[in-house]
Amino acid sequence: MDEIISSDLHGRLGKIALPKGDVITPTLLPVIDPRNNLITAQEMKKKFDFNLVITSAYLYYKRFGMPDGANSIHETLGFDGNIMMDSGAYQVLVYGDVDIDPVQSLQIQSNLKADIGVILDVPTPPADTYSQAKQKVEETIRRIGVSLPHIETHPETIWTLPIQGGKNVKLIEHYLGEVKDKDYLSHFRFHALGSVAPVMSQYDFLSLFSMIRTSRELLPHNIPFHLFGAGHPMIFPFVVALGSDTFDSAAYILYAKENRYMTSEGTYHLQELYELPCSCEVCSNWTPKELLDADEDTRIRNVALHNLHVSYAELKRIRVSLKDGNLWELLVNRSKVHPSLYKAFKHIANGSYTEFFEYGTPSTKQTGLKISGEDSFYRPEYSRGRKRIYERYSPNNSKIVILISSGRNNPVEILNLRIELKNSIKSKTNEMDFAFLIPFIGILPLELIETYPFSQYVFSAVLSEGLLSKLELEIERFLEIFPYQEVVLCPLDDWDNSKVLIENIKKILNNREIPFKEKNFREL
Numbered sequence: 001m002d003e004i005i006s007s008d009l010h011g012r013l014g015k016i017a018l019p020k021g022d023v024i025t026p027t028l029l030p031v032i033d034p035r036n037n038l039i040t041a042q043e044m045k046k047k048f049d050f051n052l053v054i055t056s057a058y059l060y061y062k063r064f065g066m067p068d069g070a071n072s073i074h075e076t077l078g079f080d081g082n083i084m085m086d087s088g089a090y091q092v093l094v095y096g097d098v099d100i101d102p103v104q105s106l107q108i109q110s111n112l113k114a115d116i117g118v119i120l121d122v123p124t125p126p127a128d129t130y131s132q133a134k135q136k137v138e139e140t141i142r143r144i145g146v147s148l149p150h151i152e153t154h155p156e157t158i159w160t161l162p163i164q165g166g167k168n169v170k171l172i173e174h175y176l177g178e179v180k181d182k183d184y185l186s187h188f189r190f191h192a193l194g195s196v197a198p199v200m201s202q203y204d205f206l207s208l209f210s211m212i213r214t215s216r217e218l219l220p221h222n223i224p225f226h227l228f229g230a231g232h233p234m235i236f237p238f239v240v241a242l243g244s245d246t247f248d249s250a251a252y253i254l255y256a257k258e259n260r261y262m263t264s265e266g267t268y269h270l271q272e273l274y275e276l277p278c279s280c281e282v283c284s285n286w287t288p289k290e291l292l293d294a295d296e297d298t299r300i301r302n303v304a305l306h307n308l309h310v311s312y313a314e315l316k317r318i319r320v321s322l323k324d325g326n327l328w329e330l331l332v333n334r335s336k337v338h339p340s341l342y343k344a345f346k347h348i349a350n351g352s353y354t355e356f357f358e359y360g361t362p363s364t365k366q367t368g369l370k371i372s373g374e375d376s377f378y379r380p381e382y383s384r385g386r387k388r389i390y391e392r393y394s395p396n397n398s399k400i401v402i403l404i405s406s407g408r409n410n411p412v413e414i415l416n417l418r419i420e421l422k423n424s425i426k427s428k429t430n431e432m433d434f435a436f437l438i439p440f441i442g443i444l445p446l447e448l449i450e451t452y453p454f455s456q457y458v459f460s461a462v463l464s465e466g467l468l469s470k471l472e473l474e475i476e477r478f479l480e481i482f483p484y485q486e487v488v489l490c491p492l493d494d495w496d497n498s499k500v501l502i503e504n505i506k507k508i509l510n511n512r513e514i515p516f517k518e519k520n521f522r523e524l
């Protein structure tokens with residue numbers, strides 16, 4: 001990466017300097033056919049600012065034979081932007097094999113003057129058994145060795161290290177371990193995760209997420225990270241949040257060939273649309289019926305243009321979220337698009353990805369956090385904030401008053417409340433500590449209420465069962481770390497099912513054998 005403008009979760013808004021001009025990340029590389037395109041790469045660059053596209057070295061070879069070095073792929077495609085070439089591994093994934101060897105594949109890419117090239121790896125689709133996948137991983141490692149002499153003598157191309165292992169993340173770990181041990185890593189200025197397309201087409205997003213995370217954790221962050229075959233735009237915010245800087249997709253054209261019309265919330269068949277729910281150039285000028293009545297090429301081209309528009313719009317939305325620091329909110333929103341995506345998102349929202357996400361999440365943000373419910377409980381800002389409380393807070397007294405007031409849904413209301421209570425609290429701080437109970441945080445000592453991230457949020461104040469059980473774990477943890485000998489529960493207002501919450505806190509205190517009282521604030 002040549003510049004990082006801002007980051008959030010594991011995603012980053014940045015810049016990669018390439019031979020034919022800078023590329024802003026995250027970005028989509030539209031897949032281009034080496035010969036027949038209803039929308040040219042140059043038109044995509046002009047209309048959507050795509051300055052990096054991808055095409056297949058193997059398909060070029062099948063269509064035109066071995067290139068002699070006279071013409072570049074840029075001349076063939078009539079494109080003045082950057083071109084990445086895939087080695088043919090995708091065709092191996094789809095058809096089982098290709099009739100070129102690893103060195104021939106590199107030769108094709110070099111002769112065509114690809115800006116970014118890839119070695120011919122062996123994909124590991126999800127149907128492989130562990131031992132089949134392991135064999136393929138070993139073969140890819142062998143092929144890296146075979147490819148090195150060509151790579152070393154052709155530095156004008158940026159060479160990509162493909163990452164194999166598939167949904168067996170242990171194999172990804174093994175593969176990258178071997179690559180490091182053999183000192184191969186330094187030869188590559190681009191990294192790319194492969195064997196993703198079939199995992200994605202099975203809607204196995206849980207595996208997809210863990211494949212990206214495992215690779216990202218094991219690779220240096222100064223090198224751009226690419227994902228081969230990102231598919232539908234609904235997945236873009238997730239692959240970016242997990243650390244993909246670039247990703248390619250042919251979905252815009254493949255979907256168009258089947259009359260499938262993309263939206264960021266899912267896909268429609270053209271036949272089932274009453275009108276086109278979009279205001280792009282195509283959708284402003286055509287009706288679904290007119291498109292269906294048009295000749296095949298016109299229809300495919302226009303649906304593909306719309307699909308590119310949707311993909312580009314989603315990309316820009318992600319970049320804005322990265323800049324504003326609200327990528328998490330976008331994930332919450334997009335997770336509702338498909339049940340399998342929601343299931344996978346619930347898995348990353350349950351705390352198991354928190355440290356991974358903390359990596360790129362700034363320690364303070366300009367904008368307030370919008371908390372709509374339990375899915376935001378373990379977002380990295382709050383996990384980090386809680387950790388800070390547990391590590392740094394030191395109690396002054398053996399007695400704590402827990403002010404349960406959090407039906408108030410933003411810090412201004414809580415601060416106002418604190419001002420209201422200030423005098424009464426002030427006279428008692430020598431005898432007892434004070435803390436607020438905030439449903440999506442836990443127990444927050446009064447002294448910290450004006451610090452980030454506790455000072456900037458809007459909260460829905462709906463106490464779902466899931467939120468209550470997460471909250472109770474944090475209350476337990478607080479009482480474990482800070483062994484108060486006496487607790488006063490001080491409900492300040494009634495809201496939603498706050499009574500259930502208070503009963504549950506009493507159960508926790510009883511179990512821990514901590515003496516407690518429930519009091520009105522005026523009686524303290």
Ligand SMILES: [Zn+2]
Nearest residue numbers: 278280283306
């Ligand atoms: Zn449109």
